[in-house]
Amino acid sequence: MIELENVAYSYGGGELLTDMSLSVPPGSFHFLTGPSGSGKTTFLKLCYGALQATAGHVRLFDRDVRGLGRDDVALLRRKIGVVHQDCQFLDHLPVTENVALPLTVSGQDADGADANLKELLAWVGLTSRADALPPELSGGERQRAALARAVIMSPDVILADEPTGNIDWEMSQRLLTLLVELNRMGKTILVATHDLGLIRAAKAQVQTRVLRISNRRLQMAGADL
Incomplete structure (x- = not known):
């Protein structure tokens, strides 16, 4: 899925990451x-x-990004x-349209996917908030909407950057449950936290x-975590 081979990344003359190798099956x-x-x-x-890495190779689905x-x-x-x-929502659009945005950007018919969209909002527990604007959502609701948007295209891999950083423990557990369900469906998950x-x-x-x-x-982190 994702492979890094001796990857480094530099910015502004300084090296931020160095000599990283990883295979994500x-x-x-x-x-x-x-x-x-x-x-x-x-x-x-x-x-x-x-x-793009400044050294080494990153391969996504067996293709070298550099080329x-x-x-x-x-x-x-x-x-x-x-x-x-930071979720990166368009605040003037309701939750439904924000979640469907990847379909729109890719040129797919969001209206034709209406049933799947409703099912997805129900899965993340946001059916009653479908018409709300992003500023009206709680932190937990925003993160669940962000997860719904991330999976609307049925991706093989889900990457989440500090998804529970600004929500309470109960909402963190709810989000984790969704991620675990995705993994049990065969999705590859990588969470920074x-x-x-x-x-x-x-x-x-x-x-x-x-x-x-x-x-x-x-x-590799220790087994005491």
């Missing part, structure tokens, strides 16, 4: 940890082609759903692998 569930500023968001952007044009990368990214840390409680809760439900960024390098 289909159906796996990974957590990515590390202190604030360690490069978790940058790492995720490398994993979905939003940034791809913008259109090719865009097509590959349809296979990857991303839950951004500093929440060790969330990782422990996930380990009790599904087989996970925990990675940590430390001193610009990627390491």
